[in-house]
Amino acid sequence: MAMLWKFMRVAKYSKTALPPKIKVRGIPTHSRQSVPSDFAASVPCSNAVELFGKSYPQDDYSNVTEKILSKVGKNLHNKKHHPLWLIKEQVKDHFYKQYTGRRGNPLFSVYDGLSPVVTVQQNFDKLLVPRDHVSRRKEDNYYLNRGHMLRAHTSAHQWDLIHSGLDAFLAVGDVYRRDTIDSTHYPVFHQMEGVRLFSCHELFSNIKDGEGFQLFEQGHRTAHKQECHTMEAVRLVEFNLKQVLTKLMTHIFGDGLQVRWVDCYFPFTHPSFEMEINFQGEWLEVLGCGVMEQQLVNSAGAQDKIGWAFGLGLERLAMILYDIPDIRLFWSEDERFLKQFIVPHISQKIKFQPLSRYPPLINDISFWLPTETYSKNDFYDLARSVGGDLIEKVVLLDEYTHPNTCCHSALPDYYWKWCYLLQEFSSPGAGPLI
Secondary structure, eight states: OOOBOEEEEEEEOOOTTSOTTOOOOOOOOOOSSSOOOTTOEEEEETTEEEETTEEEEOOTTOOOOHHHHTTTTOOGGGSTTOHHHHHHHHHHHHHHHHOBOTTSOBSSEEEOOOOSEEEHHHHTGGGTOOTTOGGGOTTTSOBSSSSEEEOSSGGGGHHHHHHTTOSEEEEEEEEEOOOOOBTTBOSEEEEEEEEEEEOHHHHHTTSTTGGGOOSBOSOOOOSSSOTTBOHHHHHHHHHHHHHHHHHHHHHHHOTTOEEEEEEEEETTEEEEEEEEEEETTEEEEEEEEEEEOHHHHHHTTOTTOEEEEEEEEHHHHHHHHHTOOOGGGGGOOOHHHHGGGOOSSTTOOOOOOOOOOOOOEEEEEEEOOOOTTOOHHHHHHHHHHHHGGGEEEOOOOOOOBOTTGGGGOSOGGGOOOOEEEEEEOOOTTOOOOO
């Protein structure tokens, strides 16, 4: 068999953004709606994982690490004065004030304490994600077992909330995806999901001669509409969606904001778009959205309605708005970081101030890959388990297969060498990670 060789470069340093002894553990939530953070997750034995008082038997799909389990239940988005809480509150405040019902009550209800443990059916099947879609891969998700997982997006709650009878809601929470190690990616981040459904009367009531229009027809799917929607309905839903999101981003980033829309694909919306804003001279993607797939809406029991949905990342908006350079800073408990966001008003302008400056210390390591089923995300999880959030970056540098043993390999195509650069935050003079 050909031997697999891994060669890694380990760089340890304190980046501009972090202090030498920064703590990068989770922050407990103070939200009344949130799942409890204390003892949220545990692994009582090798055969089961316990989360929020429920036990999940492990099987061949189980791949959640203790490092990831330690983040479950932290709910940074509900920690008062945390930057993610500030973003959530700004969005919530905007929707509460901008959109009201006939009696003046907020039109949108907010759910920010839903459990991150969902079924595979909730996370994929009910959202019409094909069985063979790449987003389902074990390499990209955290599975408790074949039937349960840590949600990969807040869209996992769409079907259930619509099925409960809701027409307009925001769902906020932590989501989990196996990912690379760098300043803009982290296996746990926070999303906000928005959904709005319209009846025929609601959609066309303000349109001249609108009583003659219908939501549905038997037509053909095109790039601009679903086969069951009328063009008039789709245009109005799309217009309302883009108007709502443009107002939201203007509320957060200020007047005069330039916005553009890019056509894209999501399994649960059509047509679908990505929203980009021009911030400080640079175009930045901030969210995805679209007209909800009618099959999803129908299956949830709202057959007589049409709607839109959007999903945005709280970290993405906070990094742009507050000029935070590294996504791992959101997990810091250092007071010098947290105190910067204790402000009298949620919309107050804040610019993050760096905490320390130290040069990098670099070391090289290498090892052979253990099995043919190896995934790069396996190493990312291993690195996080050993080095925690101190590891800043992992980069592929080189490839190698042993020239002699490769000739005798039965499965040569499965073997390669990865070369990584690991950058770790540490105090000056700290020893190597490995």
